[in-house]
Amino acid sequence: MTFPNFSFSWEQRRKLTGMLFVAPTVLFVAIFFIIPLAMTLFMSFHDWPLIGEQAWIGTSNYTELAKDRQYLKSLDFTFRYTLLVTPPIFILGFILASLVRHNIRFIGVFRTIFFLPVVIGLGVSSLLWVWMLDQRVGIFNKILLDLHLIQKPQLFLAKPTTAMNVIILSVVWKTVGFTMILLLAGLQSIPDELYESADVDGAGYFRKLFYITLPLMRRTIALALILSVIGSVLAFDQFYIITRGGPRNSTISIVYWIFNNSFTYWKMGYGAAISIVLLGILVTLSSIQYYVLRERY
Amino acid sequence: MTATPLRDQATGFGGLTQQQRRLIRRRALLYLKYFVLTVLAILFLFPIVWSLLNSLKRPSEALAVPPTYLPTEIVFENYTQLTAFGNYGVVGHVENSAIVALITVAGSLVLSTLGGYGFARFNFPGKNVLFITVLSTLMIPFQSILIPLFVMLVRFELNDTLIGLALVYITFQLPFGIFLMRNSFLAVPQEIEEAALLDGCSSLSLLYRMMLRLVLPGIVTVAIYAFINSWNEFLAALIFMSNQDKFTLPVFLTLVRSGIYGTVDWGALQAGVIVAIFPCLVVFLLLQRYYINGLIGGAVNN
Numbered sequence: 001m002t003f004p005n006f007s008f009s010w011e012q013r014r015k016l017t018g019m020l021f022v023a024p025t026v027l028f029v030a031i032f033f034i035i036p037l038a039m040t041l042f043m044s045f046h047d048w049p050l051i052g053e054q055a056w057i058g059t060s061n062y063t064e065l066a067k068d069r070q071y072l073k074s075l076d077f078t079f080r081y082t083l084l085v086t087p088p089i090f091i092l093g094f095i096l097a098s099l100v101r102h103n104i105r106f107i108g109v110f111r112t113i114f115f116l117p118v119v120i121g122l123g124v125s126s127l128l129w130v131w132m133l134d135q136r137v138g139i140f141n142k143i144l145l146d147l148h149l150i151q152k153p154q155l156f157l158a159k160p161t162t163a164m165n166v167i168i169l170s171v172v173w174k175t176v177g178f179t180m181i182l183l184l185a186g187l188q189s190i191p192d193e194l195y196e197s198a199d200v201d202g203a204g205y206f207r208k209l210f211y212i213t214l215p216l217m218r219r220t221i222a223l224a225l226i227l228s229v230i231g232s233v234l235a236f237d238q239f240y241i242i243t244r245g246g247p248r249n250s251t252i253s254i255v256y257w258i259f260n261n262s263f264t265y266w267k268m269g270y271g272a273a274i275s276i277v278l279l280g281i282l283v284t285l286s287s288i289q290y291y292v293l294r295e296r297y
Numbered sequence: 298m299t300a301t302p303l304r305d306q307a308t309g310f311g312g313l314t315q316q317q318r319r320l321i322r323r324r325a326l327l328y329l330k331y332f333v334l335t336v337l338a339i340l341f342l343f344p345i346v347w348s349l350l351n352s353l354k355r356p357s358e359a360l361a362v363p364p365t366y367l368p369t370e371i372v373f374e375n376y377t378q379l380t381a382f383g384n385y386g387v388v389g390h391v392e393n394s395a396i397v398a399l400i401t402v403a404g405s406l407v408l409s410t411l412g413g414y415g416f417a418r419f420n421f422p423g424k425n426v427l428f429i430t431v432l433s434t435l436m437i438p439f440q441s442i443l444i445p446l447f448v449m450l451v452r453f454e455l456n457d458t459l460i461g462l463a464l465v466y467i468t469f470q471l472p473f474g475i476f477l478m479r480n481s482f483l484a485v486p487q488e489i490e491e492a493a494l495l496d497g498c499s500s501l502s503l504l505y506r507m508m509l510r511l512v513l514p515g516i517v518t519v520a521i522y523a524f525i526n527s528w529n530e531f532l533a534a535l536i537f538m539s540n541q542d543k544f545t546l547p548v549f550l551t552l553v554r555s556g557i558y559g560t561v562d563w564g565a566l567q568a569g570v571i572v573a574i575f576p577c578l579v580v581f582l583l584l585q586r587y588y589i590n591g592l593i594g595g596a597v598n599n
Contacts, residue, residue, distance in 0.1 A: 017500050018419020025412035025471055026427055032446065032468035033434045039445035048448075099334055104327070112585065113338045116345070119581040119588070121529025123547040124573040127554055127566060128348050136362045137563050139347055145363065153363075173344065178592070185593045234438050237531045241551055255440045255532070262444045263536055275441040286436040 048269035061273035093179030115177035126241035186220025359564025400463035401527035413478025481515030
């Protein structure tokens with residue numbers, strides 16, 4: 001107010017100030033989000049190499065998708081991976097949340113330990129796991145050999161099924177703490193009195209679980225499941241680092257296939273078309289999330 | 298149930314009332330719980346501890362087949378070896394990651410604070426639409442807009458620059474940051490500001506002099522997320538940087554892993570993993586409360 005401007009009223013100046021405050025954010029979101037979003041759609045109708053002319057090719061990229069066997073394989077793989085990784089994350093997350101639910105002594109330490117892997121990057125944790133899984137220097141083979149559970153070192157990453165299993169193991173370790181914290185917040189919002197009166201009625205653990213805990217946590221459970229599903233559909237780092245898409249291209253996720261097309265083969269128009277498909281899947285998932293979560297109101 | 302005491306005497310539980318037995322049962326369950334928790338905690342810590350132990354082995358021991366369980370002697374040679382990889386070693390890449398993280402933290406803080414304040418305290422046409430637009434970007438995965446982002450960065454000659462990567466990271470942080478800071482400002486009683494405004498304080502100096510202190514928890518939370526997310530991000534960093542000297546730490550480590558500098562040096566790789574994990578663990582352990590509150594607030598409320 002060092003330079004009072006009398007041509008504006010107080011309200012007008014407040015409006016202007018407010019706009020100025022949000023302007024940088026709006027500018028960033030517009031430049032680095034809205035425009036790229038529109039461009040993804042635009043590019044998907046083009047033949048768009050890194051160097052050279054872009055050419056409008058209509059829906060050719062999309063019709064090509066139907067013929068792209070690796071694309072279909074990647075879609076299938078991503079969904080299979082999502083279906084396989086979500087239950088263990090959720091179940092272990094729920095068990096952990098139940099274990100650390102009450103404020104008994106040292107419980108904070110345990111909560112922290114279970115959560116620690118969440119703050120490690122997925123890329124870095126994948127580098128850690130690929131080494132633990134190595135057939136020569138890896139600790140898993142060493143332990144299994146010493147326990148006489150296997151006779152010779154295993155190539156965990158050489159077979160599609162074992163590769164999938166060990167990746168799931170690594171991802172569960174890395175992400176289960178997140179689900180645990182969400183479910184813990186949900187558990188702790190259930191009033192203790194409900195359990196006390198159930199105790200008086202002589203209800204056992206499972207009755208309380210199915211009649212009190214799970215119904216009252218519906219929203220939290222839906223949220224934890226959907227966030228975990230979304231994360232799995234977008235998986236890339238673990239397959240790029242641990243299996244490098246192998247064995248025999250069996251672990252190329254949908255984001256991986258976008259990456260390969262756009263930044264290895266430089267077919268960026270085609271990559272954009274797959275991105276649009278991915279976008280459709282994610283918007284659908286988010287809509288389901290929105291629908292399920294608003295239901296209670 | 299009247300027969301219970303008799304049966305108890307027969308099975309050797311004589312002399313204990315029902316209450317005492319319940320107490321014993323509860324105790325036993327508690328010990329069992331601690332036992333299970335401890336086993337799980339060891340399993341969860343194992344990969345990190347194992348990586349740390351190996352990074353401290355002699356380089357030759359770190360490559361031993363089969364591996365040894367514990368280092369025969371503790372040395373830092375793997376760490377010093379890591380400094381010799383690439384054109385300017387791990388230090389340069391830690392520096393890259395740190396610069397990107399720093400710009401991301403600073404940028405996210407400035408934008409989220411200004412924007413959050415604007416959305417919380419001012420009324421202007423189009424406000425709600427803008428706010429919802431910013432938040433709805435959360436629904437769209439950044440993975441699906443990486444191609445045009447890459448094309449744009451190349452066009453503006455920002456690819457292969459740390460600032461270009463940081464600008465993208467800042468944008469990814471904005472929905473969460475704006476959401477959180479708006480809520481923080483809304484929680485501050487409006488009377489405090491009105492008094493200051495009547496005293497002739499400008500909006501910006503009001504924000505700077507008074508409000509920042511009141512929304513400090515929000516600021517800390519936004520900063521932690523901006524730091525951890527940008528430090529850890531892999532895919533965008535992999536795509537936007539083609540000049541190896543500009544690689545952030547995680548991308549650089551994949552080069553070490555793929556043996557581009559000769560045979561895969563597992564000891565050095567684990568040293569790198571520890572270097573990459575360390576800042577996140579420290580930040581998290583020191584500021585855990587803010588991180589968890591941010592997670593719950595951000596996830597449950599949007």
